[in-house]
Amino acid sequence: MISFLISIAILILGYFVYGNILERIFGVNEHNKTPANRLADGVDFVVLPNWKVFLIQFLNIAGLGPIFGAIAGAMFGPVAFLWIVFGSIFAGSVHDYFSGMLSLRHEGKSISEVVGIYLGRNTQQIMRVFTVLLLIFVGTVFLVGPAKILDGMTDGFLSVWGWVAIILVYYFLSTLLPIDKVISKVYPVFGVAMLLMAVGLLGVLMFGDYHIPELTYDNLRNMSSSPQDTPIFPILFVTIACGAISGFHSTQSPLMARCMGNEKSGKVIFAGTMITEGIVALIWAAVSMTFFGSVEELNGAMALNGNNAAWAANEISLKMLGPVGGILALFGIVAAPITSGDTAFRSARLIIADTFNVSQIKFSKRLLLSLPLFAIAVALTQIEFGIIWRYFAWSNQTLATIVLWTISIYLVQSSKNYWVALIPAIFMTAVCSTYILIAPEGFGLNSALSYPIALFFTLIVLAWFVVRGKKISKVNHVNNE
Structure with missing residues (x-):
């Protein structure tokens, strides 16, 4: 319990201390007119109250991530606490804050366009395709996943494909209609429900007969059932993405950058939602290690149920929170992923619109971009869910890595402290390159070969940054003379 409470305290402290540092490095100007004010179109550029923007951003980036990822990460043991805490503060907050604020400073542009500004046109073209594909993956995962959960909750009342059709209709409306017609009205309700579920679980943990394992020297190890097949590095750092750092967040931040009325709101909306998500992930990780009796028993229960995190989340919600838990589970486990899926499609539409410079004021143009x-997504539903999820997990963290390198270059160009982005960029490069080499869905190489190759690749990327940084510094020096 002590390790858990200290972890929550560090996350909260991290928001106020490190969040202020990031805000100071960026150089917020509350007198700047935001895109929502300058480019108001009544569709995507709409000023919304800060509390709504916060809850929408939280639900956008959260979805099932801090629940399912935390449950899967808990199978490694209390070491998961460390990644959630330090990942959220020193990687996730940096990634989310700067990606959101750079979009805000660049007319609310999509992340692929922002990357292109700092990494060049070739990278921009690759990122446009990459991010759209990632977002379609997310939309498909959060289309099929909730449909299967609803089918289980209703004992096959409509069948999985019946629920898929209903969710698809909702996606269609939320993607095409102005952001203040559906999303701004529905999201705050679901966001509050997800937070209430986490607070309820926290209360039961604190005052119930539960014993959260402490983070000690003895259990600072891989406690999964097959540590040789799932090494902590890099598997844990890809398993827990939302709740630590996730590239998907950078695709969602521009949506809210187009709805903010003041730059000063950036810290609470971008860094604040990241830390909040980290706290939710921490609660779910602790609950998962505790509810089943121990980390070992969690691994056993998951193995018996096909490592189905949805099953575990449903069991925990119903048995720890009772009838109220059932209602909150419906919101938190079903509605939350649906609300991430719809904004994934909305983000994909905006990226394509930015790419081809297509105005989104007319409904017909929004429809033209959304139908494909x-x-x-419907075609991808025919592929096994697990396959899509595995490739999404790696591509998601790869996107986060690219965005961190983009932020690093921006900070060099601006003659600001680039170390806040460079250190997590180096780390995540090592994570992603090792993962694709070692994972079954990648090259499936052994660790003795994967680690040195990944290290070599990481050093090459770092060398590129050093060379690029020196060129930028020379240009800055000449311009300042």
Whole structure:
């Protein structure tokens, strides 16, 4: 319990201390007119109250991530606490805050456009395709996943495909209609429900007969059932993405950058939601290690149920929170992923619109860009869910890594402290390159070969940054003379 409470305290402290540092490095100017004010179009550029923007951003980035990822990460043991805490503060907050604020400073542009500004046109073209594909993956995962959960909750009342059709209709409306017509009205309710579920679980942990394992020297190890197949590095750092750092967040931040009325709100909306998500992930990780009796028993229960995190989340919610838990589970485990899925499609539409400079004021143009996205998603539903999820997990962290390098270059160009982004960029490069080499869905190489190759690749990327940084510094020096 002590390790858990200290972890929560560090996350909260991290928001106020490190969040202020990030805000100071960026150089917020509350007198700047935001894109929502300058480019108001009544569709995507709409000023919303800060509390709504916070809850929408939280639900956008959260979805099932801090629940399912935390449950899977808890199978490694209390070491998961460390990644959630330090990942959220020193990687996730940096990634989310700067990606959101750079979008805000660049007319609310999508993340692929922001990357192009700092890493060049070739990278921009690759990122446009990469991010759209990632977002379609997210939309598909959060289309099929909730449909299966609803089918289980209703004993096959409509069938999985019946629920898929209903969710698809909702996605269609939320993607095409102005952001203040559906999303701004529905999201705050679901966001509050998800937070209430986490607070309820926290209360039961604190005052119930539960014993959260402490983070000690003895259990600072891989406690999963097959540590040789799932090494902590890099598997844990990809398993827990939302709740630590996730590239998907950078695709969602521009949506809210187009709805903010003041730059000063950036810390609470971008860094604040990241830390809040970290706290939710921490609670779910602690609950998972505790509810089943121990980390070992968690691994056993998950193995018996096909490592189905949805099953575990449902069991925990119903048995720890009772009838109220059932209602909150419906919101938190079903509604939350649906609300991430719809904004994934909305983000994909905006990226394509930015790419081809297509105005989104007319409904017909929004429809033209959205229909192919839904068609591809429906086709992808025929592929096994697990396969899509595995590739999404790696591509998601790869996107986060690219965004961190983009932020590092921006900070060099601006003659600001680039170490806040460079250190997590180096770390995540090592994580992603090792993962694709070692994972079954990648090259499936052994660790003795994967680690040195990944280290070599990471050093090459770092060398590129050093060379690029020196060129930028020379230009800055000449311009300042």
